[in-house]
Amino acid sequence: MRKKLLLGNWKMNKTVAEAKEFALASREIALYAAEHDILVGVAPTYLSLAAMKENSRGFIVAAQNCHFETSGAFTGEVSIPMLKELGIDWVIVGHSERRMYDNETSEKCCKKIHALLENDMIPVYCVGETLSEFEAGKTKEVVERQIRKGLADLCPKCVRKVVIAYEPVWSIGTGKNASTEIAEDVCAFIRGIVREMYAGADEEIMILYGGSVKPENVKGYLRQEDVDGALVGGASLKIDSFTAMVKNLAE
Ligand code: PGA
Numbered sequence: 001m002r003k004k005l006l007l008g009n010w011k012m013n014k015t016v017a018e019a020k021e022f023a024l025a026s027r028e029i030a031l032y033a034a035e036h037d038i039l040v041g042v043a044p045t046y047l048s049l050a051a052m053k054e055n056s057r058g059f060i061v062a063a064q065n066c067h068f069e070t071s072g073a074f075t076g077e078v079s080i081p082m083l084k085e086l087g088i089d090w091v092i093v094g095h096s097e098r099r100m101y102d103n104e105t106s107e108k109c110c111k112k113i114h115a116l117l118e119n120d121m122i123p124v125y126c127v128g129e130t131l132s133e134f135e136a137g138k139t140k141e142v143v144e145r146q147i148r149k150g151l152a153d154l155c156p157k158c159v160r161k162v163v164i165a166y167e168p169v170w171s172i173g174t175g176k177n178a179s180t181e182i183a184e185d186v187c188a189f190i191r192g193i194v195r196e197m198y199a200g201a202d203e204e205i206m207i208l209y210g211g212s213v214k215p216e217n218v219k220g221y222l223r224q225e226d227v228d229g230a231l232v233g234g235a236s237l238k239i240d241s242f243t244a245m246v247k248n249l250a251e
Contacts, residue, residue, distance in 0.1 A: 002203075002204065002205075002206055002228045003037060003038070003039050003206070003228070003229075004037070004038045004039065004222055004228060004229050004249060005038070005039040005040075005041075005163070005206055005208060005228060005229030005230075006033075006038060006039070006040050006041075006218070006229055006230055006232065006242075006245055006246060006249065007039075007040075007041050007042070007043065007060065007062065007090075007124065007208065007229065007230070007231050007232070007236075008041070008042035008043065008232050008233075008236025008237070008242060009042075009043050009064065009092060009095070009210075009231055009232065009233050009236065010042055010043060010044045010045065010048075010064075010233075010236065010237060011064070011097065011233060012045060013045075013237055014044060014045070014048060014237070015048075016047055016048050016051050019044045019045075019048035019051050019052050020048075020051045020052075020055050022042075022052075022239055023051065023052050023054075023055035023056040023059070024055050024056075025239040026040075026042075026056050026059055026239060026242070027056065027057045027058075029239070029242065029243045029246050030056065030057055030058035030059050031057070031058060032246065032247075032250070033058070033246050033250070034058050036246075036249075036250035038246060038249055038250060039060060039229070040058075040059060040060065040242075040246060041059050041060025041061060041062055041090065042059065042060075042061065042062070042236060042242075043061075043062035043063060043064045043090075043092050044061070044064075045064065046063060046064075046078050049061060049063060049083070049086050049088055050086050053086060053087050053088070060090050061087075061088055061090070062088070062090035062091060062092055062124065063078070063083050063088050063090070063091045063092070064091075064092050064095065065078070065091070065092065065093070065095075065098060066078060066079065066080050066083060066091045066093075066112060066115075066116070067079050067080075067112075068080075068108075068111040068112045068114070068115040069115075080115055080116060080119050080121065081119075083121075084119060084121070088121075089120070089121045089122055090121065090122045090124060091112075091116055091121060091122070091123055091124065092123075092124045092126065092165075092231075093109045093112045093113055093116070093123045093124065093125050093126065093150075094106065094109035094112075094125055094126045094127070094146075094150060095126045095167075096126060096128055096167060096169045096172060097172075100169075105149075106145070106146045106149035106150045107149055109125060109149075109150045110149060110150050110151070110152050110153075113125060113150060113151065113154065113162065114153075114154065117154060117155065117158040117159075117161060117162070122161050122162070122163060123161075123162050123163070124163045124164075124165055124208075124231070125150050125151070125162055125163070125164050125165065126164075126165045126167050126210070126231070127142075127143050127146040127147060127150070127164065127165070127166055127167070127190070128142075128143065128146075128166055128167040128168045128169050128172075128210075128211075129142040129143060129168055129169060129170075130142075130169045130170065131169065131170035134168060134170055139168070139186060140186070140189055143166065143186060143189065143190060144189075144193055147164070147190055147193045147194070147197075148193065148197065151194070151197060151198075154198070156198050156200075156201065159194075159197075159198045159201045159205070160201045160204040160205060162205060163205070163206045163207075163208065163229075164190055164194075164205060164206070164207045164208070165207075165208040165209075165210050165231040166183065166186050166187055166190060166207065166208070166209055166210070167209070167210035167211050167231060168182075168186075168211050170211075171210075171211025171212050172210070172211050172212070172233065173212070173233055173234060174211075174212060175212050176211075176212060177211055177212035177213065177217060178209070178211055180220045180221055180223070180224055183209040183221050183224060183227055184224035184225065184226055184227060187207045187209060187224065187226040187227050188225070188226040190207055190226075191205070191207060191226050206228040206229060207226055207227060207228055207229075208227070208228060208229040208230055208231045209221045209224075209227050209229075209230055209231075210230060210231030210232065210233070212234075213230040213231075213232045213235060213245075214232075214234075214235040214241065214245070215235065215241055215244035215245050215248055216248075218230055218232075218245045218248055218249060219248045219249060219251070222249055230245075232245065
């Protein structure tokens, strides 16, 4: 049985003090989530990882990115050993904003996923089509390419640890969420590709939907057979709406 996962992506929001405030406030809902078998967590900026880790309880603390090299001349980057030292073992890879603004390709994501799995960490690999690709009916073509390139040549045993997030770019931060039918259709399609690539892993791999998820619609997505959780931006920033999402899922 795959667990349910609610992961917040804070992007470039919240100072360290604000993250700490959220972490302290999150203890109660983390306990409630654990009682209901729901995994919960957030990905703050690098600066707030330590504060989140220290002040939260039972919360997954994820990084929003990492470099695939261990160390070296890569100004502005953060490596996997640096994250591990803080006790971080979840990392978002290939978020559409990084693909858009930071030239993050699926090939580069693949290197990061390899490095993360070698270090026994959990990559949350984001895929999804742009609005023009959606309108041109190319969703599955785009997503299949991203999955095949990003998850290429992984060890079949470790691939089960990868979490995939399907996030249509046109639904991120726009309030125009994909219908539950679209989410299920694409997540099931992704599971099928994983089956072709790594038979057996498809049953275990968690697939999330992301894009304008909020308390009112989260349950509809999680009811879908192939949607195991949600990656949430805006609605994860306030403890009240985070709490409401968990409660709605648990009902
Ligand atoms: P959103 O962002 O929930 O604000 O649409 C989702 C994401 O970017 O992961």
